[in-house]
Structures are given as C-alpha cells and as structure tokens.
Amino acid sequence: MANLTRHESRQAAFQVLFALEKDPQSNKIDDLYEIVLNGKQFDDYLPRLVNGVLGSKADLDEKISSHLAEGWAINRINKADLVILRLAIYELTAVEATPYKVAIDEAIELAKTFADEDDRKFVNGVLKHFARDEKTA
Numbered sequence: 001m002a003n004l005t006r007h008e009s010r011q012a013a014f015q016v017l018f019a020l021e022k023d024p025q026s027n028k029i030d031d032l033y034e035i036v037l038n039g040k041q042f043d044d045y046l047p048r049l050v051n052g053v054l055g056s057k058a059d060l061d062e063k064i065s066s067h068l069a070e071g072w073a074i075n076r077i078n079k080a081d082l083v084i085l086r087l088a089i090y091e092l093t094a095v096e097a098t099p100y101k102v103a104i105d106e107a108i109e110l111a112k113t114f115a116d117e118d119d120r121k122f123v124n125g126v127l128k129h130f131a132r133d134e135k136t137a
Contacts, residue, residue, distance in 0.1 A: 003043045007106065010087060012036045013049035014110050017083045020054070053083075053090045060086045063093070067130045077122075080115045084123050089130060100131045 004012065015036045016029065029050065033042070053060065064085050065074045074082070088107035091098040104127045111120040 003041050004037075004046065006045060007109070008040075009042065009046040009049060010106050010110060011113065012042070012046050013053070013087060014083055014114060016046075016050050017053055017087065018080060018114070021079050021083055048095075049087060049090065052094055053086050056090065056094070057086065060089050063089050063130065064126065067126050067133065078115075078119070081111070081119050081123055084110045084115070084119075085126055088123075088127055092127075092131065092134065100135070104128065104131060 012033070016032045019032050019036075020029070033046070061074055061082075064077075064082070068074070068077075077085070084107050087110070088103045091103045091106075092100060104124065107123050107127055108120055111123045115123075
C-alpha cells in the first residue's frame with residue numbers, strides 16, 4: 001500500500017489539527033489519525049506537520065498576527081483559516097524543501113476544500129503578504 005502524497009498529508013494534518021482546535025483537551029492524536037486516514041499508510045511527513053504546528057503554535061500565531069490587516073486580531077480568524085495559515089507558515093519556515101509557491105498553492109487548495117471563496121482569498125492574501133516580507137527580510 002502506497003504512502004500518502006504530500007497533498008494528502010496536508011489534508012490529513014489539517015483535519016487532525018482542526019479537530020484538536022475544536023477540542024484542545026483531546027490527547028488522542030493517534031485516534032484522530034485512524035479516523036482521518038481510515039487505515040491508509042503514512043510516512044513521517046504527516047506527524048511532522050501535526051507535531052510541528054502543535055509545538056510552535058504561539059510562534060506561528062505571532063507570525064500570522066503580524067501579517068493581518070490593521071484592526072484585525074487573530075481571534076477574529078475562523079478556525080479553519082487559522083489552521084490552514086498555521087500549516088502553511090510552518091511549512092514555509094520549518095520545512096526546508098517546501099517552496100513558497102507550493103505552500104501557498106496547497107493552502108489555497110485546503111481553503112477550497114474545507115472553507116469557502118472568501119476564506120480562500122483571505123488565506124491567499126495573508127500568505128502572499130507573509131511570503132513577500134520573508135523574502136525581503
């Protein structure tokens with residue numbers, strides 16, 4: 001049986017992180033993997049994403065906050081968008097092999113799948129602003 005693709009790993013990571021965002025007291029990550037993947041095999045990329053985002057949530061949220069429009073606070077972002085942004089910024093800052101274009105395109109795909117058109121535009125705007133600032137830093 002083949003392992004998940006990177007795209008499928010991102011989708012599964014989103015689902016696991018979103019479930020944990022809704023129930024922060026849950027310590028059942030392995031159970032969530034089973035539910036989300038329904039027995040599919042996965043390599044170390046999925047837990048790397050999940051554990052990486054969970055372990056650096058405060059830093060990721062700070063980076064997101066600094067790239068929001070004036071007057072916006074992170075607590076105004078819906079949970080799906082917040083998880084998508086955390087995943088993308090984690091990949092952009094901590095996973096060396098992920099090009100900016102790929103991380104942003106994948107985040108937009110997650111927004112298309114798990115959110116709506118306005119969310120897709122919001123995620124795209126925040127990430128393009130982040131990527132522009134990071135490239136010039």
